[in-house]
Amino acid sequence: MKKGSKIGIIGGGSVGLYSANLLLRNLENLEIDIIERHSSLGKKILASGNGKCNFTNKYVSPDHYNDRDFVAKIFKQYDINDTLSFFKKLGLIYKFDEEGRGYPHSESATSLLEVLELGLSDKVNSILNTTVEKIEVKENKINLHFDNTYKEYDYVIIASGNIASNLSSESNNNYLRFLDLKSREINPSLVPLKTIENLRDISGLRFKGGVSLYGDDELLHKEEGEVLFKNDGVSGIVVLQMSHYLNKHKRSDYHLKFDFVTTLNKQELKKYLSSKKDLLVEDIFKGLLNTKLAKRLLRESKINFDSRMVNSLREFEIELLVNLVKEYRVNIKDTYPFEFAQVASGGILVSEISDDLSLKRYPNIFVGGEVMDINALSGGYNLQFSWSCAGVIAKALIERSKEE
Structure with missing residues (x-):
């Protein structure tokens, strides 16, 4: 030079x-x-x-x-x-x-x-x-x-x-x-993800938990962190990380699974929910989950819980609720546009x-x-x-x- x-x-x-x-x-x-x-x-x-x-x-x-x-x-x-x-x-x-x-x-x-x-x-x-x-x-x-x-x-x-x-x-x-x-x-990349599902009823809800990314039903990445639900998608640091792996692995179909209670494994959660036998089913998540989230999970379980007590739930119904808490699935439609991307x-x-x-x-x-x-x-x-x-x-x- x-x-x-x-x-x-x-x-x-x-x-x-x-x-x-x-x-x-x-x-x-x-x-x-x-x-x-x-x-x-x-x-x-x-x-x-x-x-x-x-x-x-x-x-x-x-x-x-x-x-x-x-x-x-x-x-x-x-x-x-x-x-x-x-x-x-x-x-x-x-x-x-x-x-x-x-x-x-x-x-x-x-x-x-x-x-x-x-x-x-x-x-x-x-x-x-x-x-x-x-x-x-x-x-x-x-x-x-x-x-x-x-x-x-x-x-x-x-x-x-x-x-x-x-x-x-x-x-x-x-x-x-x-x-x-x-x-x-x-x-x-490093961008919020749009979901097929409408999440309006839990929009604004934040939680810290486990997040797993799947592509064509294969686990691509898994970690814990904060998630923010939006009307039409999900954000938060851990979700932004997932978008990086979404770009890295080219698949045709993606979905996320959320673990809302990482401190309990499935067996421990099943035991915890079953112990609430004297409560109404509609109250089974009280003390565990956000009220809005609890209502959404109960609704998606399609369990007929009108005036039912927890002790009336059959084993497969308890297991269904456990899976909703530990492996709640949302399907990815797309990423948010470039205006929302960090990189x-x-x-x-x-x-x-x-x-x-x-x-x-x-x-x-x-x-x-x-x-x-x-x-x-x-x-x-x-x-x-x-x-x-x-x-x-x-x-x-x-x-x-x-x-x-």
Whole structure:
């Protein structure tokens, strides 16, 4: 990389801001443009973690991602320790919760964005409210077309995320078609799920319990966490995780099973319900379940319980109630649209990308973050991948400066 090299960064999010900071601290006489479609930088950062910015996870590993081998190569070059060290240099104070999720000490995404912006100098030109319309490679130069003109760069970093990153159902990555790269279809991920069943009567109800995802009747994933019922679907952290596995395993039919009482196994629950023999059947779930949920389960059991006592229930009826509590099924119709997604699955295939994150066919163009076909569970893993991508790209450009 020659002195005075011009670098165009498409996207003023995590990859764009972090890579610009690293480059400015390690190289001199750079001209950097950050081209951002929104009116300010870091809009997705501010929205992460419900505004608290879960920016990493101390337990991060390649196993949390859809392509373990590729991510392992990235983390080998720039890992969480490198990330935390650099954020310290930028002046960020952070902390971790009991599950390893990292947050700014202020628990405000603004704190993280502020240190990233403070690290930029007057050598960084932010071109806001601007969408790149075309990318053109001519010999050793790259032209980015926008606003009825174009600018010439020595290197370009593509960090424009994907549809979910843009907080919109419209992609701003149409310029990528000019590079003719192989990619996988974009789908919303870490997103609430729509159900075939109408859940209006329990809408707004939250519970912590077990959730299992099935695809074509095969168990795909199982974990415990918080679930939120909506009019036409389900949300909550554990459901968002399920959407990741739904994208990972391509099946034709999906359903969820909820365990509303994880502290009791089926036999223990059967014994507990049977012990209420002197109560009316309509009161059998009192002290155990939310009233709205109890009414729904009793209704779906189709047991004729008018004025019946629990001691009149036959064994198969008790077992039916037990199964409704421990394996309540809802059928998945679809995901919610991109506007509700934290990230998206799909993007540029990793087969198009070198280990230093340059494109194999265009070695002066780098890609990082969600624009690639890499996604992970929630918990800080997606942002950590972005920081690591930015670190790898910056290292590659620093090495090239030594060669030139």
